[in-house]
Amino acid sequence: MTMLKTRALTLSYGQSPIINELDLKIPSQKITVFVGRNGCGKSTLLRAISRLLKPDGGAVLLDGKAISKWSTKEVAQQLAILPQAPLAPEGLTVKDLVRQGRYPHQSLLSQWTKEDERLVNKALADTGMSELAERTVDSLSGGQRQRAWIAMILAQNTNILLLDEPTTYLDMAHQVEILDLLYELNLRDRCTIVMVLHDLNLACRYAHHIVALADQTVVAEGAPEKVMTLSTVEAVFDMKCELLRDPIFGTPLFLPYGKGRHLSHSMSGS
């Protein structure tokens, strides 16, 4: 099983430091979710882990070896990342998009092996996109489009999947649909999934391991029900809230205080 961790990783954006000397171990075969405020560096950290961003110091280790020491193609055979809100060129079909996932396994002469064909069809089936394979990506709904992109990284056939806010711009039903899909993939294939999510409650529901980022470092990590305490969440998000148990899943559920209409009587009241 491929191991992924960071050692004294330091990241910055222009002049401003984002992450300072972070040692982080990503649990294998589990779903890990990064949470934190806007600009806390969760996406930056994910980009660095996927070698899309060069660290200012320290390293990301893939199986104990610095990721920068691997060839980019070798990395792509072990680790797939779906950047935030990717854009497909006009007129590209779902099938052709998913086929691009095979790029790291192909060469000038070997461009469509049986394995390529099998894995593309499997990725389409796994994401429920087989029926839509001939459609163009720009003609799909937001949720379908995201499933097409996920199919592309599945076709890459890696042990590790990284996703940067895979639910951005999706309505609640489609958010749950995408997260269910990833949950089932993890359950079936035992792949390591690392993603950035905005919705803290959905993060608590799906993550085996949650990583809360603030002040250029990790302030809490572990099982959400253990580490996501009221005080932690209030500190990380700088927001007063109420901690409940999710009535469906039993996972932590945070309700923020704020302004808004306040009904003094119970909703069933007259």
Added chain:
Amino acid sequence: MNERVYRSKREKVSFLINLSELMVIAVLIFLLLVSFIISLSAGGKWLSLAELSSVAAGLANAEMNLVVFELRLPRIIVAMLAGASLSVAGSILQGIIRNPLASPDIIGISGGGSLAAIAYITLLSGKASIHFLPIAAFCGAGLISLLIYMLAWKKGISPVRLILIGIGISAITGALTMLMITLSPNASASQAYIWMTGSIYGSSWVNVLSLLPWSLVFIPLAFMYSRHLRLQELGDDVAAALGSSVQQQRAVLLVISVALAGSSVAVAGAVGFVGLIGPHLARKLTGASNGSLMVSSALTGSLIVLLADTLARTVFLPKDIPVGVFTAAVGAPFFIYLLFRNRNN
């Protein structure tokens, strides 16, 4: 499914072949062949098919041989090669920049060639042989492209910076070119205008031989690199995530594009519109970036310039109009027709 798979034993070699794209390419080759024959027979003296075959068989008289082999054939080949080169150069740029408006004339490659050529014509007129003009134009295109690349560099080349810097440089070369033309004597000014419109009047076998090696090397290279280009169209992050060495491959693709556009501009002048419309036609016919797009771009480009030049040298006989005047006239209506036909998809 209209796809066929080719796989060798043990899968050392495997390809996916799209039959409808192959069909489009076959039709384009056929059209090019027909245009080739028409162009060979058209001119001040029209030759019948029988006469053409007698020339081919080596049975014709010296005059007819001269017309076909020395006047028309080299010019036709230059037209085809220049068109193919510009069109492939354009489809590479459109892929890199992810913008359908990119072309060698817009990002300044042709502008660099023009500037050097016009400088050569106006500053050195009479002092240096006109035979070195293509070399000057090619160097100009190459140097300006290098300048654009260096100015656009900021931890790598981003498509947006490339096109903005390219447009800026293109404007500067255009202004300098105009300045030189206005300051130059009338005779060289009109020569400069013809060059800038793009003309293959009087093309000889020397021109063919100076263009051919570039096309033979760089068009196949473009074909081989098309799978990297296709990936870049998904954005730099996705391409890098999939294991592509984005900047390195982008640099190679730009070199291919500059070599093709530069060599073509050097021999045929700044023929406009082909680098823009050729790839568009091809994209409408064979779909987004892939190997077939390179082949179909080469064919549409050839076809446009060949037809345009055939018109240019026959419609206003005995006048010979610069081919650049007609490239838009030939390409645009067909392009508008394609857009019109696809408007409901």
